[in-house]
Amino acid sequence: VPDVHATRRSALQATLAERDLDAALVTRLVNVRYLTGFSGSAGALLVGRDGAVLASDGRYTTQMARQAPDVERLTAAAPLRALCDRAGTDGARRVGFEAHDLTVEVHGQVAGLLGNVELVALGRVVEAQRAVKDESEIELIRQACAVADRAFAELIAGPLAGRTEKDVAGDLEARMRAHGADGASFDTIVASGPNSAVPHHRPTDRVIEPGELLKLDFGALVAGYHSDMTRTVVVGPAADWQREVYALVQQAQQAGLDAVRPGAIGGELDALVRDVIGGAGHADHYTHSLGHGVGLEIHEAPTLRPDASDRLADRMPVTVEPGVYLPDRGGVRIEDLVVVRPGGPEILTTTTKELLVL
Ligand code: ZN
Ligand code: ZN
Numbered sequence: 001v002p003d004v005h006a007t008r009r010s011a012l013q014a015t016l017a018e019r020d021l022d023a024a025l026v027t028r029l030v031n032v033r034y035l036t037g038f039s040g041s042a043g044a045l046l047v048g049r050d051g052a053v054l055a056s057d058g059r060y061t062t063q064m065a066r067q068a069p070d071v072e073r074l075t076a077a078a079p080l081r082a083l084c085d086r087a088g089t090d091g092a093r094r095v096g097f098e099a100h101d102l103t104v105e106v107h108g109q110v111a112g113l114l115g116n117v118e119l120v121a122l123g124r125v126v127e128a129q130r131a132v133k134d135e136s137e138i139e140l141i142r143q144a145c146a147v148a149d150r151a152f153a154e155l156i157a158g159p160l161a162g163r164t165e166k167d168v169a170g171d172l173e174a175r176m177r178a179h180g181a182d183g184a185s186f187d188t189i190v191a192s193g194p195n196s197a198v199p200h201h202r203p204t205d206r207v208i209e210p211g212e213l214l215k216l217d218f219g220a221l222v223a224g225y226h227s228d229m230t231r232t233v234v235v236g237p238a239a240d241w242q243r244e245v246y247a248l249v250q251q252a253q254q255a256g257l258d259a260v261r262p263g264a265i266g267g268e269l270d271a272l273v274r275d276v277i278g279g280a281g282h283a284d285h286y287t288h289s290l291g292h293g294v295g296l297e298i299h300e301a302p303t304l305r306p307d308a309s310d311r312l313a314d315r316m317p318v319t320v321e322p323g324v325y326l327p328d329r330g331g332v333r334i335e336d337l338v339v340v341r342p343g344g345p346e347i348l349t350t351t352t353k354e355l356l357v358l
Contacts, residue, residue: 096122
């Protein structure tokens, strides 16, 4: 059985051949991880037409051998320099690099080390490859979503009024860890009352009061893969305006989910959902994009935002997360993480979207 990482490197090698490149210097660590399994915090990867060399420093020699046993490995005090030397001795003439990652400073150093070798911007080739997941990756994201669902169910079974946003956020993260998460996939958002009108509010010492909207945006990290979900509840009783805003966001979110299919364009999905909210007179109260891909990073390709030309494909996990935010009053966002499938999206975040009045 070929290792998944070898399969991924083969796909990159096919791109190198198409572009007449002898090798690619992969410096973005998340891409190195995707192509080798190596998750250290320093290192780089040189992918040639028919081989690859992973380099890191002495702290990671053992970890490289354990995580990337099928790749040639180099330990060097200056891993990038070692890989540039290697490209030279291998006789490479055109080498791709990740222009979105390499600083101008390091690019200058690499160019100096490579001498007459031509450096060519590779573009986000590995990121594009990463957008479509294999089933083993989807399974890890599914597990991360299940952990978050369980933690949320436990959290809302207990009292919320009288607690601070920070306390609730810490509690939710602890429960995710207790259910097997390696950690939270990003800083948990808990936003109460008027704070819920701030899309990316950071939890404060504000005490949650009865009758308020409470927006929670959170996720779990499992084996490097992220989950992402938002639910908005009312710490009861619910007012009519809260129910109306909630119903609108729920309707818009469902319209978005219904349109998720292979071939759909990110910008068109965004527009479709935005039209539902705009039609209800709340265009100015929906101030962010519809969604994003999720995987080894919490935000990755594809993007679902105005004018995005990204085309959805089978096995892409994406979020659908519209919101309506009324300044100084409160806001509602509903976010699911779903996998694009030919027969309609597979919804990984299974917590109910009926308005929960706690
Ligand atoms: Zn989120
Ligand atoms: Zn999100």
